[in-house]
Amino acid sequence: MTTLGDYLIVSGILFAIGFAGVMLRRNLLIILMSLELMLNAANLSLVAFSRFRLDSNGLPNYNAQVFVFFIITVAAAEVAVGLAILVALYRTRQTTDVKDISSLKF
Amino acid sequence: MSTFLFWIFALLTLIFGAAVVINRNPVASALSLVVSFLGLAALFMSLNAYFIGIIQVLVYAGAVMVLFLFIIMLLDLRAEEGRQINWLASAGGLAVALILLGQIFSVVGHLTIAHKAFPPLPGATIDDVRHIGAALFGNYNLPFQIVGVLVLVATIGVVLLSKREPR
Numbered sequence: 001m002t003t004l005g006d007y008l009i010v011s012g013i014l015f016a017i018g019f020a021g022v023m024l025r026r027n028l029l030i031i032l033m034s035l036e037l038m039l040n041a042a043n044l045s046l047v048a049f050s051r052f053r054l055d056s057n058g059l060p061n062y063n064a065q066v067f068v069f070f071i072i073t074v075a076a077a078e079v080a081v082g083l084a085i086l087v088a089l090y091r092t093r094q095t096t097d098v099k100d101i102s103s104l105k106f
Numbered sequence: 107m108s109t110f111l112f113w114i115f116a117l118l119t120l121i122f123g124a125a126v127v128i129n130r131n132p133v134a135s136a137l138s139l140v141v142s143f144l145g146l147a148a149l150f151m152s153l154n155a156y157f158i159g160i161i162q163v164l165v166y167a168g169a170v171m172v173l174f175l176f177i178i179m180l181l182d183l184r185a186e187e188g189r190q191i192n193w194l195a196s197a198g199g200l201a202v203a204l205i206l207l208g209q210i211f212s213v214v215g216h217l218t219i220a221h222k223a224f225p226p227l228p229g230a231t232i233d234d235v236r237h238i239g240a241a242l243f244g245n246y247n248l249p250f251q252i253v254g255v256l257v258l259v260a261t262i263g264v265v266l267l268s269k270r271e272p273r
Binding site: 001004009014015023054070072081088 | 152178
């Protein structure tokens, strides 16, 4: 039998992988992909809790799934804007490496 | 869904998720991300969230990945050549991620409901699309419209950002 904890552990490991990607990688494109991994890990734990907490009719809690729907929508918009910024940056600097973009660094 | 299938898809998601971070070639990372999202969609299906699983495949494995691959091809990115790795910074980043992982493990381990199995559903099939639609257009009507405005703003922003400025 799979328990709620199994899903939460998988979600936590996936979040940590995405977090490590954001911390370790220097390519902006890979950092955006790692952000997507982290968002999806959060979605997985939301859906797991939705299935675990049944409402009075014995159905899953659909409020959580509506929330996941909103997260997916916002994440798609975020990727589109992020990639547009990446293309604009590449046009002026010819790089996608965060090490080369340090004008605002103190 | 049996425990066996759960672990297969969980391992698929995690291994290819790690491959996204480890791969040096951006195209390989993007394709690993597709497999990871498909495994995650299977996990959603195993939780009886069929609508979310389908949306995951359509939006992430479809639209978002095409966007990523399109940008990789457009910018003609190559695999990073072996640049000098800052070992101290890498070890620091990895340590923070591992501390976070340990924290999550300890919280889940101490959660009493985490050791319980999922309660059974009343019927073999549930029409979750109907319930999500009712919630979306009833209770969450205003947030739904606000998200629509957000997507419109994002579209206008992307068009403005990618327009070449006249010199």
